[in-house]
Amino acid sequence: MSAPVDDPSHPPAPVVRPPCIVLVGTQLAANIGMCARAMKNCGLTDLRLVAPRNGWPDSDAIAPAAGAADVIAQAQHFATLDEAIADCIRVYATSARRRDLQIPSLGAREAVAELSGHLQQAPADHTAILFGPEASGLGNDDLTRADRLINYDLNPDYSSLNLAQAVLLYGWEWWSHTREPAPDPAVETHDSAAPRAAFDHFFDRFTTSLDEASFFSNADQRPSTVQGLRAFFTRANPTERELRALQGVLTSLTRR
């Protein structure tokens, strides 16, 4: 049984403070703008900049930020990483796995789950996710500020991500973990699913039959009517056997 909403012994889940995104030594202001956009996509707003190469503020960040200009306007600028994370209780640094540094490494999803668990206990804590310069990533001095390294574990043959993509993937994991779960889709098994070409063959014959039968009395509405029919049959997702049956129906109905 769920607790009554206003039962004081069952307070609602606390609203947690999302982590700040700390960009260290970013080379191009356009990338800062694109990171701001990725952050806002995912409900993150606390952007902290450590010694961007061309200083701050930088008008080159504004156009790439598009609708996330508010994140840029509120961004804080620091001379050093230590100042940027001085108020932070937990710090995660994005990096490839490192065997030379004894810092635990985990995937982005696991990192979000761990951080979220911490914030359930201490929802007002400031926490930080660090991202290094575009070309080189974070240096050892920066990495040793981190409680954990976050490794994206992408295709080992090609794992290169640009800065805004790295921010987006972390943000996506944060957003996916903290938002309400999506409704459960109806999952069906289709033992003998039909290839799309077979469906198209049926549907083309179907609409041709309708045309021949003068089904579409209003030519202007034909496109939307066809779309609606196609959406229906696609959603119904006929199996091969069902398509054969539908073809038989068409044959029967159009026979004179």
Place this chain on the structure above:
Amino acid sequence: MSAPVDDPSHPPAPVVRPPCIVLVGTQLAANIGMCARAMKNCGLTDLRLVAPRNGWPDSDAIAPAAGAADVIAQAQHFATLDEAIADCIRVYATSARRRDLQIPSLGAREAVAELSGHLQQAPADHTAILFGPEASGLGNDDLTRADRLINYDLNPDYSSLNLAQAVLLYGWEWWSHTREPAPDPAVETHDSAAPRAAFDHFFDRFTTSLDEASFFSNADQRPSTVQGLRAFFTRANPTERELRALQGVLTSLTRR
């Protein structure tokens, strides 16, 4: 108990065919290149292009593809969406939620889980994920080809993603679902993890040094203070090299 590897009654999990990525009416070839890069990051290689605005092949796609030039070189070009997905058994279209089309909509993670479930049953099936033009997204005619709509459910105040980011998020979910799980962060490999005896030797020497330095002014509290220190060093879990460094620190600090 796990089944023996070569037990024919327990065949290994089938290698599934990853879905193809279908880009419909893409306006800029540079975006096709960046999509190829995002695909390769995530182990996706089957790129199909439907009527890109400037035709195909297009050399403008190559530089943005960076290390994913092979995906570009193998991309297939089609005049119509129906041709591009003619061999596909299941088709998902990325789109905002639509109330005017009766097509089930689900999140990217749920869509991957559903598709993966299908492919466990039919691993060789061709399947497709559709992405529309940059400015407008997929039109109704295209959407009605889909069994499902994929909605990213990002921040409702700012959900705009560019094309390559949309491909990346889908690819990330695919990759995260199908790759081997990341190693447990708790069981990180420490090539040079110290045996407990080495730790104890350090810690005994440490507490002896503290005793000799009259650190414990209150004898009653000594046990709990030592416990607290041991817990700290144990949690830090020093490697052999780190222990040697700590021993050196002790030697230095206690030298007269």
